[in-house]
Every structure is written in structure tokens, then in C-alpha cells.
Amino acid sequence: MRQAGRFLPEYRAMRARYGFLELCKNPEAAAEVTLQPIDRLGVDAAILFADILLLVEPLGVGLEFAKGEGPVIHRPVRGAVDVARLQPVDVDSAVPFVFETVRTVVRALGGRVPLIGFADAPFTVASYVVEGGASRDYVHTKRLMYEEPEAWHRLLSVLTDATARYLNGQIAAGAVAVQVFDSWVGTLSPADYRTFVLPHVAALIKAITPGVPVIHFGTGTATLLPLMREAGGNVIGLDWRVELDTAWASIGHDVAVQGNLDPVVLMAKPSYIRQRVADILRRAGGRPGHIFNLGHGVLPDTPVDHVKALVDMVHEMSSK
Amino acid sequence: MRQAGRFLPEYRAMRARYGFLELCKNPEAAAEVTLQPIDRLGVDAAILFADILLLVEPLGVGLEFAKGEGPVIHRPVRGAVDVARLQPVDVDSAVPFVFETVRTVVRALGGRVPLIGFADAPFTVASYVVEGGASRDYVHTKRLMYEEPEAWHRLLSVLTDATARYLNGQIAAGAVAVQVFDSWVGTLSPADYRTFVLPHVAALIKAITPGVPVIHFGTGTATLLPLMREAGGNVIGLDWRVELDTAWASIGHDVAVQGNLDPVVLMAKPSYIRQRVADILRRAGGRPGHIFNLGHGVLPDTPVDHVKALVDMVHEMSSK
Numbered sequence: 359m360r361q362a363g364r365f366l367p368e369y370r371a372m373r374a375r376y377g378f379l380e381l382c383k384n385p386e387a388a389a390e391v392t393l394q395p396i397d398r399l400g401v402d403a404a405i406l407f408a409d410i411l412l413l414v415e416p417l418g419v420g421l422e423f424a425k426g427e428g429p430v431i432h433r434p435v436r437g438a439v440d441v442a443r444l445q446p447v448d449v450d451s452a453v454p455f456v457f458e459t460v461r462t463v464v465r466a467l468g469g470r471v472p473l474i475g476f477a478d479a480p481f482t483v484a485s486y487v488v489e490g491g492a493s494r495d496y497v498h499t500k501r502l503m504y505e506e507p508e509a510w511h512r513l514l515s516v517l518t519d520a521t522a523r524y525l526n527g528q529i530a531a532g533a534v535a536v537q538v539f540d541s542w543v544g545t546l547s548p549a550d551y552r553t554f555v556l557p558h559v560a561a562l563i564k565a566i567t568p569g570v571p572v573i574h575f576g577t578g579t580a581t582l583l584p585l586m587r588e589a590g591g592n593v594i595g596l597d598w599r600v601e602l603d604t605a606w607a608s609i610g611h612d613v614a615v616q617g618n619l620d621p622v623v624l625m626a627k628p629s630y631i632r633q634r635v636a637d638i639l640r641r642a643g644g645r646p647g648h649i650f651n652l653g654h655g656v657l658p659d660t661p662v663d664h665v666k667a668l669v670d671m672v673h674e675m676s677s678k
Numbered sequence: 679m680r681q682a683g684r685f686l687p688e689y690r691a692m693r694a695r696y697g698f699l700e701l702c703k704n705p706e707a708a709a710e711v712t713l714q715p716i717d718r719l720g721v722d723a724a725i726l727f728a729d730i731l732l733l734v735e736p737l738g739v740g741l742e743f744a745k746g747e748g749p750v751i752h753r754p755v756r757g758a759v760d761v762a763r764l765q766p767v768d769v770d771s772a773v774p775f776v777f778e779t780v781r782t783v784v785r786a787l788g789g790r791v792p793l794i795g796f797a798d799a800p801f802t803v804a805s806y807v808v809e810g811g812a813s814r815d816y817v818h819t820k821r822l823m824y825e826e827p828e829a830w831h832r833l834l835s836v837l838t839d840a841t842a843r844y845l846n847g848q849i850a851a852g853a854v855a856v857q858v859f860d861s862w863v864g865t866l867s868p869a870d871y872r873t874f875v876l877p878h879v880a881a882l883i884k885a886i887t888p889g890v891p892v893i894h895f896g897t898g899t900a901t902l903l904p905l906m907r908e909a910g911g912n913v914i915g916l917d918w919r920v921e922l923d924t925a926w927a928s929i930g931h932d933v934a935v936q937g938n939l940d941p942v943v944l945m946a947k948p949s950y951i952r953q954r955v956a957d958i959l960r961r962a963g964g965r966p967g968h969i970f971n972l973g974h975g976v977l978p979d980t981p982v983d984h985v986k987a988l989v990d991m992v993h994e995m996s997s998k
Contacts (some may be wrong), residue, residue: 495977497942504946544898547918547940549957578864580900581920598867600901620867622817626824637869657815 359651360476361395362407364658365665368394378423382409383455389462396471398662400669403472404463406533408456410478410541411486413520416452418445419487427491434490436498438509447520449527456524457531464532474573475533477525479540480517480562481555487513496545503554514558522565529567536566537573538591541654544578551582556589563590573616577654583609598653603641606648614647619668621652624660628667635671650676679971680796681715682727684978685985688714698743702729703775709782716791718982720989723792724783726853728776730798730861731806733840736772738765739807747811754810756818758829764836769843776844777851784852794893795853797845799860800837800882801875807833816865823874834878842885849887856886857893858911861974864898871902876909883910893936897974903929918973923961926968934967939988941972944980948987955991970996 362369372381372391381387392407411429415421420432435441450457463473486492488499503510525536543555563572574591576582580600587594587609596605596617606615623634635650642648650672656665682689692701692711701707712727731749735741740752755761770777783793806812808819823830845856863875883892894911896902900920907914907929916925916937926935943954955970962968970992976985 495942497945497977497979500940500942501945504943504950544919548921550940578898578919581924599864599898601868604901620820620870622815622820623824625817625821630824657817659817 359405360407360655361399361401361405362391363656365656365660365662366394366398367662368398378409379412379415382407382412385455385458385462388455388459389466392459392463392473393466396467399666400673401471403474403535404467405474405537406456406460406463406476406528408459408476410483410539412453412456413447413449413477413517413524414483414487416445416447417487417516418443429486429491431487431490434498435484435487435513436502438506438512441509441513441516444513444516447516449520449523453524453527457527460528460531460533472534473532475525475528475536477521477528477536477538479538479543479555479574479576480514480521480558481546482540482542483517483521484510484513485542487517493542496542500546500550503550507554510554511558514555515561518558518562518565522562525562526565526567529570533570535571535573537575537595538562540574540576540579540586543576543582543586544597546582548581548585551585556585559586559589573649575616580605587613593647593649595651596653601641602638602648603643606642606645611645611647614649615642616649616651618653619651621654621657621660624652624656624664624668626664628664628671631664631668632671632675635668635675639672639675679725680727680975681719681721681725682711683976685976685980685982686714686718687982688718698729699735702727702732705775705778705782708775708779709786712779712783712793713786716787719986720993721791723794723855724787725794725857726776726780726783726796726848728779728796730803730859732773732776733767733769733797733837733844734803734807736765736767737807737836738763749806749811751807751810754818755804755807755833756822758826758832761829761833761836764833767836767840767843769840769847773844773847777847780848780851780853792854793852795845795848795856797841797848797856797858799858799863799875799894799896800834800841800878801866802860802862803837803841804830804833805862807837813862816862820865820870823870827874830874831878834875835881838878838882838885842882845882846885846887849890853890855891855893857895857915858882860894860896860899860906863896863902863906864917866902868901868905871905876905879906879909893969895936900925907933913967913969915971916973921961922958922968923963926962926965931965931967934969935962936969936971938973939971941974941977941980944972944976944984944988946984948984948991951984951988952991952995955988955995959992959995 424430571592573593575595577597593614598620744750891912893913895915897917913934918940
């Protein structure tokens with residue numbers, strides 16, 4: 359899960375110096391932010407710090423990070439004409455700074471822990487591009503699916519191609535595994551996922567450099583997990599709304615899983631966190647192929663010492 | 679599902695004349711809004727128009743409907759001291775206008791269709807009371823659960839008692855069934871639901887006037903459905919993220935279900951809506967105990983003629 363962020367004072371200090379996109383585009387600064395959680399928390403892997411929308415900017419839809427409002431897209435894609443107007447994305451010239459960040463991080467890590475690359479999945483990126491920003495009901499996104507399915511599939515193909523090249527560029531630069539985040543896909547029914555999303559995620563994962571492990575993550579996906587597994591990935595992410603043992607059994611123990619602590623549990627005192635960690639480890643049953651993780655990202659007000667305590671207790675309790 | 683609302687021009691006309699709370703508190707106006715969808719859409723039941731937070735106002739937490747922002751609670755409940763400070767709610771003196779609205783609606787309906795009463799479930803009401811308004815991550819709500827479970831249970835008991843008296847008052851005034859909306863409960867893990875919510879919903883449903891059917895509804899509840907069923911209700915609501923046949927089988931065909939069209943489908947053209955209705959009816963399999971409905975409320979920009987077309991096609995296709 360993304361582990362750099364506002365809960366870390368050293369991250370907030372960087373954000374006081376750099377605008378958000380500026381930070382993502384400065385390889386030295388982005389590398390520093392990527393590395394911050396490693397020493398501070400003792401986690402077992404570094405996760406590339408990058409925004410999910412870096413790939414959206416070169417599409418020419420007018421991306422802007424408005425203060426306090428998250429991303430705003432000034433020319434949202436609402437129909438076939440808008441899709442046809444999208445700029446082709448030459449990943450190497452569009453986001454060279456991301457690959458430079460990867461190289462910088464890998465150099466600085468010197469093999470201490472691996473670096474995991476990351477990108478958002480086509481549906482989740484499309485949801486921003488179509489809605490024009492964050493959304494609750496995904497009305498425009500679903501309307502495009504239902505009313506203009508060809509334009510929808512064209513849009514997802516464009517995003518899938520660019521995302522595959524983006525992830526393969528991160529791998530070429532030194533990432534040893536990649537995460538595909540389909541954060542908002544839980545808004546879909548299983549039938550809609552199968553028709554409008556699965557073929558594209560499957561194509562994306564198939565296009566990733568062979569041999570590199572892929573972590574496939576979403577939230578609110580209780581009914582989508584078997585379909586996400588079908589789409590691909592060596593590891594399937596589980597949010598906290600599912601029970602780890604039941605969910606793992608439902609998709610098969612021949613695939614690995616990642617999860618599944620509710621991030622809000624980290625607001626409680628460490629003795630309570632410990633009970634919840636014990637429950638997850640009990641459900642994982644010591645089986646190989648469980649990566650302990652949160653069910654979604656660390657929340658901004660989370661006490662840093664609670665996150666550190668979590669990492670320590672997982673190391674201690676899972677080595678038993 | 680709530681069927682009066684902004685998608686109806688006659689509702690918008692009423693809102694131009696009345697503030698939101700003002701509309702809820704004026705029995706003649708609230709009755710008119712309750713009745714608007716009956717003639718316009720041809721639905722099979724009327725749903726009481728009332729806000730979920732009418733019961734919150736008498737608790738003394740400083741409820742206000744800020745323009746365009748939804749409800750704001752000026753003194754949110756964050757711990758045991760705040761819970762102890764809550765005002766006892768005498769339902770009859772606190773919300774007499776709701777019962778008067780029920781009587782007015784029942785009189786006006788003259789038996790054409792039944793009236794369904796409605797209230798939010800204790801967890802969902804508590805989430806507003808604790809967060810101070812709408813929320814995405816429910817950080818304060820869960821923190822209260824985890825850190826001060828006794829205060830949490832005390833809060834939910836207070837809300838459960840008031841809600842039971844509120845629903846029984848609606849029944850005494852003429853509602854022939856009631857809906858319990860636990861709209862935001864899908865943010866919880868099954869274990870948290872069982873510990874922190876289920877006992878209260880069970881107590882609420884048990885306290886409702888015997889013989890009156892209870893519809894128990896939530897969203898994002900794929901993993902909670904068996905527990906919601908255990909908590910009670912004659913009808914379990916299904917949002918669109920579950921497949922109706924699978925979900926119904928998982929909770930047992932001896933309980934009725936309501937659902938489960940994605941409200942966004944109503945944005946698409948009627949020929950497409952028809953395909954989706956056919957799929958739901960096929961999954962319901964002509965079994966008694968399926969109430970066709972949306973998976974959540976009608977969205978504000980929904981074309982009225984699409985909603986009317988939906989009602990007509992459900993009547994036509996389900997009578998075959």
C-alpha cells in the first residue's frame with residue numbers, strides 16, 4: 359500500500375517546499391519521499407511515490423491539482439468525440455522523471471529492500487478522466503459504458519497501452535514487482551466488471567514484462583475478487599470488508615493475497631492494533647503467499663508510532 | 679427506495695418554496711412530496727418523505743443543513759462525555775410533524791397504495807453524529823468503537839430506543855411497513871458489524887410493532903448480508919454490487935429481497951434499461967418475495983421519463 363504521505367512529518371516538510379505535481383516530477387525529491395518510510399518504519403519494501411494521474415496529463419484533458427480539492431480535469435471525456443481527441447501518449451517523453459525516480463531509489467536502496475512500481479488500472483484512471491475528478495456515484499463513467507460502449511472500450515484500450523508501457527518502463531528502470539491499483543472498481547456490479555473492465559485489466563497484466571510479480575488491488579471488491587483473479591495478477595489485494603480466510607479460499611490458495619487491516623484500526627492504541635493483527639495472521643494460517651498489509655492507504659491523521667508499532671508486531675508475530 | 683427527490687420537477691418546485699428542514703416539518707408539504715411519485719410514476723407504494731436526521735436534532739448536537747453541503751453537526755459526539763451529554767428524545771414531542779405527515783398521506787392515498795415508513799439504522803445515524811456530517815473513511819466513528827466501546831454501545835442504545843419509538847409512531851399513524859436504512863454500514867468489516875452493530879439492529883427490529891413487515895437495507899454489504907439477515911427484517915435490501923440470485927441464495931429464500939438495479943442504469947436509454955431489468959427478473963426467477971427496486975436512491979439528474987418507463991416495464995415484464 360502507498361506508505362509515503364501526509365501522516366509522516368518528513369513528507370509534510372517536503373510538501374511545504376514543493377507543489378504536488380512538482381514533487382512527483384522532481385526525481386531527487388520523489389525518490390526522497392519514496393525512501394522516507396523505509397528507515398522510519400522498517401517496512402519490507404519501498405513503493406514508488408508517484409501520482410496515479412501522471413499518465414493523464416499527456417492525454418491533453420487539462421489536468422490540474424486544485425488546492426484542497428484533489429485533481430480537476432478541465433476537459434473531461436464524455437463521448438466518442440472526446441475519446442478520438444485524446445493525444446497519443448509517448449511514455450518515455452511524457453514521464454521520464456518517473457523512470458529517473460525509480461533509478462534514483464534503486465541506487466539509494468542498494469539492495470536493502472526491493473522497490474515496487476505502481477500504476478492505477480485503466481478503469482480507475484478512466485473514472486477520473488470521465489468524471490473530471492473524484493466521484494461518488496460514477497454517473498458519467500457508467501453512462502459512457504452503457505450508452506457508448508465502443509468509445510468506452512477505445513478509451514480503456516488507450517489507457518491500457520499507456521499503462522503497460524509505463525509499468526514496463528518502471529521495471530526496466532529497476533522496479534522488481536508492480537502494483538496495479540483499481541481503487542474505485544468496487545462501484546461496479548460483477549456483470550459490468552466482466553463486460554467493461556476485465557478484458558482491459560487482463561490485457562494490461564499480460565503485457566507486463568514476463569516474470570515480474572503483479573499485485574492486483576481494489577477496494578469494495580467482495581463480489582469482484584474471482585473476476586479480478588481471472589483478470590490476472592500474482593497477488594490479489596483484499597480490503598478490510600472481506601474476511602481474509604473466506605476471501606482467500608474463494609479465489610484459491612494458488613494465488614497470493616495482500617491485506618487486510620482496516621486503516622482506521624491504526625488510530626486505536628497499539629494493544630488493540632495487536633488483537634486485530636493477530637486475527638489476520640490467524641486467518642492467514644501461516645500459509646505461504648500472504649503479504650501483511652493495510653486494506654487501503656494510511657490515513658492522514660494516523661500516528662506515526664502506531665504505524666511503526668504495526669510493522670514491528672507483524673515482524674514479531676509472523677516469525678513465530 | 680426513496681422516490682421523492684430532486685429528479686422530479688414538482689419536488690424542485692417545493693424546495694424553491696421551503697428550506698429542507700422546513701419541508702420535513704410541514705406535514706401538508708411533506709405529504710405532498712411523499713405523494714408526488716405516486717401519480718407521476720405509478721409505483722406500487724408510497725415512501726414517507728422525511729430526513730434521516732430529524733431524530734438527531736432533539737439530541738442537542740447542533741444539527742444544521744448548510745447550503746449545498748448536506749448536514750453539519752456542530753457538536754459531534756467523540757467520546758463518553760459527549761454521549762453522557764445527549765438529550766433524552768421524547769419522540770412524540772420531538773417529531774410530531776412526522777406522524778402528522780403519515781396521517782395526512784394515508785388519508786390522501788385512500789387505500790390506493792400502501793405507505794412505507796422509514797428511519798435510518800443506529801449505525802448510520804451514529805456515523806453522522808460522530809463525524810459531524812457525511813464521511814468517506816468514518817475515522818471518528820470507528821475510533822469511538824475501538825477506543826471507547828462502552829460509549830459507542832451507549833450511543834447506539836440511545837439511538838436504537840429513539841428509532842424504535844419513531845418507527846412505531848409511524849406505524850400507529852398508519853404506515854403498514856417500515857424500512858430501516860443502514861446506508862453506510864458497508865464501511866465495516868463483518869467482525870466489526872457483528873460486535874458493534876448487529877446487537878443494536880436486532881434490538882431495534884425486535885422492538886417494532888409485531889406483524890409489521892420490516893425492510894432492512896444497506897449498501898456495499900456483500901459480506902454483511904448473512905449478518906444483516908441474522909439481525910432481522912422480513913426483506914433484505916440488495917445493492918447492485920451483488921448478483922441477485924447469488925445473494926438471495928446466500929441468505930436463504932425464506933427471507934424476501936429488494937433490489938437491485940444500479941441507479942445509474944436509469945441514465946441510459948430505455949432499451950438498455952429493459953435489458954438490465956430482464957436480467958434482474960431472470961435472476962429473481964419468478965420466485966415469490968422479490969420486490970423490484972433500485973440498489974440505492976434515484977440520482978438527481980435521472981430523466982423522469984426513464985423512471986416512469988422503468989416502472990412500466992417492471993409491471994409488464996413481471997406479470998408475464
